[in-house]
Amino acid sequence: MHILLTDQDDYIYGYDNNNNIKIVSLHISEINLKKHNNSLNFNLEYIDPKERIINLDNLHSKLCNTNRLVSMSDILALLSGAKIYAEKERLIYYFRIVISRDKHNYVLSDRYTIFSMSTIKKFNINVSPVYMEYLCCNNKIDILEYLQRNNRLESSKGYIQNDNTLVDKISKMKHIKVLEFLKNIGLPLKYSSWALYFASYEGHIDVLEWWKQSGLELKYDERVLRYALRNASEQGHINVLEWWKNSGLPLIYSEFILNRASEKGRINVLEWWKNSGLPLKYDAEALYWASYYGHINVLEWWKNSGLHLKYDKNALKYASGNDHINVLEWWKNSGLPLKYDESILNYASENGHINVLEWWKNSGLHLKYDKNALKCASKYASGNDHINVLEWWKNSGLPLKYDESILNYASENGHINVLEWWKNSGLPLKYDKNVLKYASKFTSTKVLSWWKNSGLPLKYPTISTYLYIKFCI
Incomplete structure (x- = not known):
C-alpha cells in the first residue's frame, strides 16, 4: 500500500x-x-x-x-x-x-x-510543524480551532513559539483570524519588524490596525519604517500613509520618499504629502527622476505646487539621454531657468538619439558641447545608430571638436565600422602612436589588421609592436 x-x-x-x-x-x-x-x-x-x-x-x-x-x-x-x-x-x-x-x-x-475536516478526523493526520505552517498560511482557521479544541496542537506549539518568520508571513497574507488565533492560544509569539512592513507593502490597513489594537509590542526600526513609507509612496497606497500618520508612532523618512513618488509618477502621493502637515523632505532628484522617466504631469505638479523647486543639470541631461523630446519641450516652455552643461549632447550622442541632437540644434538655446560628444559616439558605437550620430555631427554645420582619443577608443573597443567611417569621412584624422597600443588591447587581431591594411601612415609605440604587425598580422 x-x-x-x-x-x-x-x-x-x-x-x-x-x-x-x-x-x-x-x-x-x-x-x-x-x-x-x-x-x-x-x-x-x-x-x-x-x-x-x-x-x-x-x-x-x-x-x-x-x-x-x-x-x-x-x-x-x-x-x-x-x-x-x-x-x-x-x-x-x-x-x-x-x-x-x-x-x-x-x-x-x-x-x-x-485541509478537509473529515480527512483530519478520519486519518488522524499528524500536525507537524510543516502542516501547521500550511494551515496558517492558507487561512484554515476552522481546522486550527478544531485541532486546538482537541488538544492536537501540542506537538506544533514549540514550532509556533520559536519560528521567527511565521507571524510575519501571515501579516503579509492578510490572515487576521489566524493572527488572532495564534495570539489567543497563549504562546509568546516570535515576530519581527517585518510584520508591519509586509502589511504596509501589501496595503493591508486592517492588518496594521489589528497590530495596533492587539496589545502586542509594535516592532519597527528606522530601516523598516523607511521602507514602509517609501513603498507606500511609490505604490500609491494613500491609505497606508494615512494610517502611519494617524498611528501616533514617530515617523522616520527622508528625501527619498518624494523622489520615489516623482519617479513613479504618483501625483496623488505628492498631493497627499503636500497636504499632510508633515515636514516635506525632497531634493533635486525629484525633478531629475520625473525628467528621466518622462513624467510631464509630475513636472507640471511641481511647477504649480507652490513649493520651492530644487533641480540641477541632471534633469535636462537625462531627458536628453533617454530620448524624451516632450520633457525637453516642457523645460524650454516652463519659464524656469534652464540648467545644463556639455553633458546633454554627450549623453544624447552616447545613446544614439539623433532626434534629440536635432532638437537641441533647432531649439534656439545656447548649445554646449565638447570633444566628448564625438568621443562618446565613437566609443559606444555597437551598431548603425552611432554611425548615424557621427554622420549627423559631420553634416550639422556645427564646429566639430575632437582629438586623438576618438580613434583610440574606437580601436580599443573593436569598432571597425567607426574606424572605417572616420577614414572615409573626409575629416582630418587625429591619431598618434598610442592608437596601436589601444588596438592591441582588443581581444582579436582584427583591429590591428585594419590599421595595417588601411593605407594610413602608422606610428608605432614600440619596436616590438612594429615587428608584430609587420610579420605576424
Whole structure:
C-alpha cells in the first residue's frame, strides 16, 4: 500500500510503507512535467507527457541530496519548499490511498484534501510543524480551532513559539483570524519588524490596525519604517500613509520618499504629502527622476505646487539621454531657468538619439558641447545608430571638436565600422602612436589588421609592436 500526495493536476508524489519516497504518475497526459520540474526541490528524469504509465524503476527522487527516511509531513516541505507561498496553484492539496500488486497496476482511492475536516478526523493526520505552517498560511482557521479544541496542537506549539518568520508571513497574507488565533492560544509569539512592513507593502490597513489594537509590542526600526513609507509612496497606497500618520508612532523618512513618488509618477502621493502637515523632505532628484522617466504631469505638479523647486543639470541631461523630446519641450516652455552643461549632447550622442541632437540644434538655446560628444559616439558605437550620430555631427554645420582619443577608443573597443567611417569621412584624422597600443588591447587581431591594411601612415609605440604587425598580422 502507498500513501500518495497529489496536486490538483493529479501529479502524484508518494511514499511506501517503509517511508521510502517514490514518485508515481498515473494518467498524466497533457501535463507539462518540465513546469513541475521547475517548482520542486528535486530533479525528475524527463518523461514524455504522452506516456500514461510510468516505470517506477526510472523515477528516483533526489530529496535535497539526502537519502534519509522522511515522514508524510516532511514530504510537504520537501516538495514545496520556498514556493509554498508564492505559487499556490502548485501546492500539494490532496492525497490518495493506493494499493499496488506490482509496479504497473494500481488501485486508487478517491482524493482526500489535506485541509478537509473529515480527512483530519478520519486519518488522524499528524500536525507537524510543516502542516501547521500550511494551515496558517492558507487561512484554515476552522481546522486550527478544531485541532486546538482537541488538544492536537501540542506537538506544533514549540514550532509556533520559536519560528521567527511565521507571524510575519501571515501579516503579509492578510490572515487576521489566524493572527488572532495564534495570539489567543497563549504562546509568546516570535515576530519581527517585518510584520508591519509586509502589511504596509501589501496595503493591508486592517492588518496594521489589528497590530495596533492587539496589545502586542509594535516592532519597527528606522530601516523598516523607511521602507514602509517609501513603498507606500511609490505604490500609491494613500491609505497606508494615512494610517502611519494617524498611528501616533514617530515617523522616520527622508528625501527619498518624494523622489520615489516623482519617479513613479504618483501625483496623488505628492498631493497627499503636500497636504499632510508633515515636514516635506525632497531634493533635486525629484525633478531629475520625473525628467528621466518622462513624467510631464509630475513636472507640471511641481511647477504649480507652490513649493520651492530644487533641480540641477541632471534633469535636462537625462531627458536628453533617454530620448524624451516632450520633457525637453516642457523645460524650454516652463519659464524656469534652464540648467545644463556639455553633458546633454554627450549623453544624447552616447545613446544614439539623433532626434534629440536635432532638437537641441533647432531649439534656439545656447548649445554646449565638447570633444566628448564625438568621443562618446565613437566609443559606444555597437551598431548603425552611432554611425548615424557621427554622420549627423559631420553634416550639422556645427564646429566639430575632437582629438586623438576618438580613434583610440574606437580601436580599443573593436569598432571597425567607426574606424572605417572616420577614414572615409573626409575629416582630418587625429591619431598618434598610442592608437596601436589601444588596438592591441582588443581581444582579436582584427583591429590591428585594419590599421595595417588601411593605407594610413602608422606610428608605432614600440619596436616590438612594429615587428608584430609587420610579420605576424
